[in-house]
Amino acid sequence: xxxxxxxxxxxxxxxxxxxxxxxxxxxxxxxxxxxxxxxIVTAGGIPxxxxxxxxALAFMTEYGIQTQVVSLSEPGVGYLPAAAERLSMARKVNxxxxxxxxxxxxxxxxxxxxxxxxxxxxxxxRADVRNAADEARRAVTHLGMEGxxxxxxxxxxxxxxxxxxPLMRTLNELGALVFVHPVTPPNxxxxxxxxxxxxxxxxxxxxxxxxAYRQVYTRWPRIRWIFAHAGGTLPFVATRARDLQxxxxxxxxxxxxxxxxxxxDFSTHYYDTALSPARSAVQAAVRVAPRSHLLFAxxxxxxGPVFVVPGDPAPQLSExxxxxxxxEVERGNALTLMPRLTRRLENS
Numbered sequence: 001x002x003x004x005x006x007x008x009x010x011x012x013x014x015x016x017x018x019x020x021x022x023x024x025x026x027x028x029x030x031x032x033x034x035x036x037x038x039x040i041v042t043a044g045g046i047p048x049x050x051x052x053x054x055x056a057l058a059f060m061t062e063y064g065i066q067t068q069v070v071s072l073s074e075p076g077v078g079y080l081p082a083a084a085e086r087l088s089m090a091r092k093v094n095x096x097x098x099x100x101x102x103x104x105x106x107x108x109x110x111x112x113x114x115x116x117x118x119x120x121x122x123x124x125x126r127a128d129v130r131n132a133a134d135e136a137r138r139a140v141t142h143l144g145m146e147g148x149x150x151x152x153x154x155x156x157x158x159x160x161x162x163x164x165x166p167l168m169r170t171l172n173e174l175g176a177l178v179f180v181h182p183v184t185p186p187n188x189x190x191x192x193x194x195x196x197x198x199x200x201x202x203x204x205x206x207x208x209x210x211x212a213y214r215q216v217y218t219r220w221p222r223i224r225w226i227f228a229h230a231g232g233t234l235p236f237v238a239t240r241a242r243d244l245q246x247x248x249x250x251x252x253x254x255x256x257x258x259x260x261x262x263x264x265d266f267s268t269h270y271y272d273t274a275l276s277p278a279r280s281a282v283q284a285a286v287r288v289a290p291r292s293h294l295l296f297a298x299x300x301x302x303x304g305p306v307f308v309v310p311g312d313p314a315p316q317l318s319e320x321x322x323x324x325x326x327x328e329v330e331r332g333n334a335l336t337l338m339p340r341l342t343r344r345l346e347n348s
Contacts, residue, residue: 018327019065019313020334020341023179023228023274023297026070027051028096034089035079043074044184045194049301053101053108059300060111063313067341069113069334070097071149073302074183076117078154083127086119090135093117098143102344113341115149115179116140122155124163133170140174146338147177147224152207153185159207160214172220177337179226180207196302204232212263224337225269226295230276235284238266270337272297273329275306277314291321295337296330 027048035041041048056068072093077086094116101112116139118132139145148171150159157163159180171178182200191198204227211217217225227234267289273282274297285294298313307313317326335342 017060017064017066019063019296019330020338021060021065021068021298021300022226022295022334023181023272024056024068024070024300025051025073025302026053026056026097026101027072027301028093028100030096031072031089031093035075038079040075040079044196044200044302046196046302049304051301053104053112055301057107057111059304059307062310063298063307064311065298065313066331067111067113067345068300069115069146069179069338069341070101071115071179071181072117073181074151076149076151076183077119078121078151080121083119083121083125083131086121086128087131087135090117090119090131091138094135094139094143094145098145102145110345113146113338113344115147115177116143116145117149118167120151120154122157124154124157124161126163129163129167133167136167136170136176137174140176144340146341147179149179149181152180152182152203155186158210160210160212160216162214168216168220168223172222175222175224177224177226179228180204181228182207182232201229201232204228205234205237208232208234208266208269209237212266215263217263217265217268226337227269227271228297229272229274229299230281230285231266231269231271231288234266235271235281235288238264238288267293269293270295270333273314273317274299275303277316279316279319282317282320286320291325291328292333292336294329295334 032048035048060066060068077089080086080089097114101108102114116135118135120128120132136148139148152158182203184195184199185203188195188199208227208231269289270293271285271289272295276282282294296314300307317329321329
């Protein structure tokens with residue numbers, strides 16, 4: 001089949017909302033109130049923004065987004081002091097996501113999906129990990145959510161930490177889709193700038209590499225991973241990270257076991273375009289993974305100030321892709337990755 005003429009490509013992008021936004025956030029009133037009661041009014045160094053379902057719908061309509069797959073941003077539920085409190089809040093948020101957004105009124109029908117928040121605290125205690133595994137199973141099998149959300153780190157612990165083994169085992173059994181969102185790590189250098197600008201991309205990278213060198217990807221191969229913000233700095237350091245595997249004897253010496261280089265094949269993971277639609281970021285990501293693993297995202301409402309001109313939310317994507325390719329990134333890839341969401345949209 002011959003290629004379409006270039007001047008016909010814009011017609012392939014429909015006027016009706018069609019985009020699937022895989023990285024965006026919800027902030028239910030009860031959760032915002034709990035944050036405030038614990039003195040938390042910022043996230044990533046900026047004020048926690050306003051959010052309501054109606055506000056989200058207005059944004060989606062203005063920017064051609066059919067569905068948002070929502071998740072919690074930092075601090076998740078880790079600010080709560082007790083494991084029981086963290087579990088209670090996680091369940092409350094996940095029930096809200098399912099009952100009010102995904103399965104709510106006709107107005108909200110088909111406009112939302114969700115990644116479940118898990119009740120993990122800074123210490124990754126046994127109780128937290130056990131509760132997280134149970135809540136992941138409930139969210140995927142009972143609530144029917146698209147997957148679960150994990151943060152890049154919990155206090156000093158990254159996702160390759162052995163404390164998380166029971167959770168990883170459960171996620172692997174579920175064949176879960178896991179969205180990794182960055183957080184502000186402890187003891188970060190204070191540059192007097194919001195930490196989302198620089199610490200978030202680096203913390204995503206630390207999480208991905210920590211799992212690679214702890215063989216998480218090959219020991220739990222059924223887990224599918226999405227890394228936020230085009231993988232942070234991972235596309236830039238991917239080859240550098242593989243250097244240890246290439247140096248004979250070094251990886252086994254460091255990690256006390258036969259090292260499987262497949263853990264450093266970052267092409268198997270997925271990457272979103274939130275705050276990263278520019279050609280420099282997108283082209284780096286698609287050099288690491290195929291275009292089919294790139295997913296449209298906005299990071300709204302935290303990235304709200306970025307969206308000032310209604311219409312195309314990421315015009316920079318046209319510097320890297322033609323209209324058909326953009327449609328894949330903005331919709332098709334997400335639907336392939338999220339069959340439950342696809343079925344809901346097909347049956348609407």
